[in-house]
Amino acid sequence: MWLKMDALQPPGSFKIRGIGAACEHHATNGKRRFVSSSGGNAGIAVAYAGRCLSIPVSVFVPETASDRAKALIRQEGAEVFVHGASWQEANERALQTVDAETAFIHPFDDPLLWTGHATMINEVVRAGVPFDAVVLSVGGGGLLAGVSEGLDRNGLQHVPIIAAETEGAASLAAAVKAGRPVELPAITSIATSLGARKVAKRAFEITQNRPVDCVVVDDSAAVDACMRFLDDHRVLVEPACGAALAVAYAHAERLARFERVLIIACGGATATLAQLQAWQTSLA
Missing domain, CATH: 3.40.50.1100 (Rossmann fold)
Incomplete structure (x- = not known):
């Protein structure tokens, strides 16, 4: 990892x-x-x-x-x-x-943003880090579009993207299931940073043109992942980031076919430790 x-x-x-x-x-x-x-x-x-x-x-x-x-x-x-x-x-x-x-x-829905976000893949490649899958969180789809552009830019079009969302904010998974972008009736997940009821058109197009695997985790798994990540790496992130981390912590079987996985720890500054602890208690 x-x-x-x-x-x-x-x-x-x-x-x-x-x-x-x-x-x-x-x-x-x-x-x-x-x-x-x-x-x-x-x-x-x-x-x-x-x-x-x-x-x-x-x-x-x-x-x-x-x-x-x-x-x-x-x-x-x-x-x-x-x-x-x-x-x-x-x-x-x-x-x-x-x-x-x-x-x-x-x-999230602007080509200027995607080009900027793509630099994270440039940096990983420049550092000489090999990977055969990328795990990231999806809200509106800006990070997905940026990572996709970064992979293309570095000749890594074949590398699968594992797109993580929380239940109640899974607009990409809903679009893939429907075969077109659809609007969720409401956002019911605590991961409000993922709260775009409809993903960007570009995000849906990416799922049709390259290997993208949608994984939906529950809020509890996302919060638990944040707490474990804090213990493991001494960095506090919010549940929107915890969705991607939960793929490794709670759904490792979805990654078993890969040898070297790159996880985008996208962060998020709007949650506190006290809030994460309160969520963990309420979701238990």
């Missing part, structure tokens, strides 16, 4: 790769404000990038966003607006505020 430790990125998750690239692109092209929608981690990344680039940021979050997520976004100097019961509603409101001087930074 190899771990790509994007949990250690300054804003706490892999999101800064693609979001940072997109923000730099728009800043270079004269945009003077960034607007984004997020359940947490994408908003933190946009706020961080905006602060680094001295560009003001507004982030729209749904009512389900945690107080910690909102505090971390504000800590980077961004404005936070709460709107709607889910990310979709927050996203619609964010789009209404965009003008000619504003760049809208989508949390």
Whole structure:
């Protein structure tokens, strides 16, 4: 098992790769404000990038966003607006505020993001680490699209991707089962960072064009994986990342046919140890 430790990125998750690239692109092209929608981690990344680039940021979050997520976004100097019961509603409101001087930074569905996220595969290859499968979590599908692009870029199109989701937020697995992108009626998983009711079109297309194995774990397995990961590696991640880790901890049989597995420890800054412990108790 190899771990790509994007949990250690300054804003706490892999999101800064693609979001940072997109923000730099728009800043270079004269945009003077960034607007984004997020359940947490994408908003933190946009706020961080905006602060680094001295560009003001507004982030729209749904009512389900945690107080910690909102505090971390504000800590980077961004404005936070709460709107709607889910990310979709927050996203619609964010789009209404965009003008000619504003760049809208989508949390997952943007080729600029995917190209930025692809750099993690470049780094693994450059480090000389061999692998014959990649395990990652899927929410809206931005990480999946980025890893897919990174594999293509490095001549690794044949390497399977194990796409992990939690029950109640498994929009990719639902799309694969239906043969087309479908919208979940609601997000019922505690892994709200995976809470896109419908995956990006690009994410579904990837499942049709390369080997992708969908694995759905329950919330309890995701939280237990976070706690075991904290014991094993002294790094705290949220259940959205725990979904991928749970494939190794609780569903190792899904990896038995591989020799060298790369797991994307995508991170997430919106959970605390106390919250993980409370979830573990309530889900027991």
